[in-house]
Amino acid sequence: xxxxxxxxxxxxxxxxxxxxxxxxxxxxxxxxxxxxxxxxxxxxxxxxxxxxxxxxxxxxxxxxxxxxxxxxxxxxxxxxxxxxxxxxxxxxxxxxxxxxxxxxxxxxxxxxxxxxxxxxxxxxxxxxxxxxxxxxxxxxxxxxx
Numbered sequence: 001x002x003x004x005x006x007x008x009x010x011x012x013x014x015x016x017x018x019x020x021x022x023x024x025x026x027x028x029x030x031x032x033x034x035x036x037x038x039x040x041x042x043x044x045x046x047x048x049x050x051x052x053x054x055x056x057x058x059x060x061x062x063x064x065x066x067x068x069x070x071x072x073x074x075x076x077x078x079x080x081x082x083x084x085x086x087x088x089x090x091x092x093x094x095x096x097x098x099x100x101x102x103x104x105x106x107x108x109x110x111x112x113x114x115x116x117x118x119x120x121x122x123x124x125x126x127x128x129x130x131x132x133x134x135x136x137x138x139x140x141x142x143x144x145x
Contacts, residue, residue, distance in 0.1 A: 017098045022063060042064050059127075
């Protein structure tokens, strides 16, 4: 398997659109559910060195959602929070405002991240993995949801 870099020209429009999708989700979660969070692009995308698999030409971006404030209804059930975030992202991406001409899959609830795939004419283009992290106030440790 060999890899090569994805040009900024190719990945920046997707990054911009997913930044906007996640920002809109963040606003909705704050208004409707009183959940506050920070969203960070991590990994190769954060370092402007996105790579693709040369055989499939597929590449991805990774985001961390860092939960800052969490109502009790979600604190006691992290899976509910993950599901609410996934459904909110699905709602935002289906608004028709983002990545026109592309199809964005519904969020797949993987073991840890929520995963999205972007296709055009049924051809996989790129993916997005979104991990949700909550800091434990007592121990200051982080864990995935």
